[in-house]
């Protein structure tokens with residue numbers, strides 16, 4: 367498994383807490399030691415964030431005349447009155463669905479606006495929402511979300527423009543925009559990096575983290591910074607990043623296709639030695655939104671994305687139409703054991719531990735209470751494959767007796783010891799996912 371991320375975190379904590387030795391050091395060394403200030407001290411997102419994010423499904427649809435149901439807006443004034451009819455208010459309707467259809471109670475609490483909400487800046491330079499599509503402003507939307515027990519996320523861009531050409535947050539606007547978001551009572555900021563330079567980002571992301579802290583409002587900070595630097599060292603310093611951002615996009619945008627899911631997965635696996643230790647409570651790699659409920663994935667592939675994202679300790683941001691999502695997709699997204707695994711308190715990102723020549727791959731995520739999540743993933747395109755293995759073959763060589771629960775079927779497999787033969791049948795582009803936990807030898811039957 368390589369270095370245990372918790373060890374990495376504890377080591378980091380020791381360094382930061384090493385004040386007793388400092389008074390003995392000359393002032394100049396002291397300055398050098400404390401220079402990389404820990405700017406993000408918000409204590410947020412001890413487990414990966416869960417919620418809904420507009421972008422993948424609803425993009426920059428501002429065509430409210432022709433597509434009133436799906437355009438990016440909150441409400442609309444018609445003849446001076448606020449149009450209250452159902453279908454007029456994408457974000458309000460998603461908030462209602464999150465609160466009423468069981469999502470919020472399972473942990474999907476963030477309602478996140480993405481690009482294309484802005485109407486520019488006012489005479490004092492403050493960001494304002496588009497007055498036609500968000501007539502009562504973002505503060506009203508935050509209030510509505512809070513009244514339903516939800517949190518509101520907003521989108522900004524550390525550059526001249528957002529990716530879709532709306533006003534960006536240039537370096538001179540960072541402090542003002544952080545104050546505006548706090549005043550609106552926003553709970554999360556996704557700060558994109560279109561139309562910025564390497565230098566802008568190196569200054570701007572830490573500056574925004576400090577500015578958010580200075581507002582006194584806990585605002586989770588999602589940074590696209592690494593994605594704009596190629597996602598890898600030496601250009602990306604993940605230890606430093608974890609002191610600045612709660613989560614970060616490492617790689618390109620997800621699109622509504624299986625090919626896109628695989629391209630992201632492949633990259634995360636290829637660089638797992640770098641990425642896996644970077645994640646932990648309060649700091650998460652973000653492989654981008656869940657496509658489940660949309661158009662591009664088969665049911666097997668939808669189950670696979672959910673299982674793989676969960677084992678990678680990824681944020682669970684749905685981006686689908688919760689007004690019309692099919693029950694089979696709801697079942698995937700609302701699977702309680704899946705969510706429990708995703709939200710495991712240790713916050714250890716999983717890794718691919720095996721790549722079989724039969725095109726079966728095994729992913730493993732260590733969990734609290736000496737449990738594990740195991741994902742058997744098929745890259746095959748022929749038929750369900752009987753994959754034979756054992757815990758020992760997956761390097762789980764403890765003398766303990768294990769039981770496994772199939773996360774999707776609920777079936778329990780008892781009496782597993784390290785040499786026990788295991789056969790799992792994995793569908794093409796599908797997964798079998800297990801929650802594996804030790805059981806006491808006393809008081810439990812083994813069959």
Ligand code: GLA
Nearest residue numbers: 421480481528529530558619
């Ligand atoms: C970038 C981001 C996407 C989305 C769009 C909005 O491409 O990576 O997630 O926010 O910008 O324009």
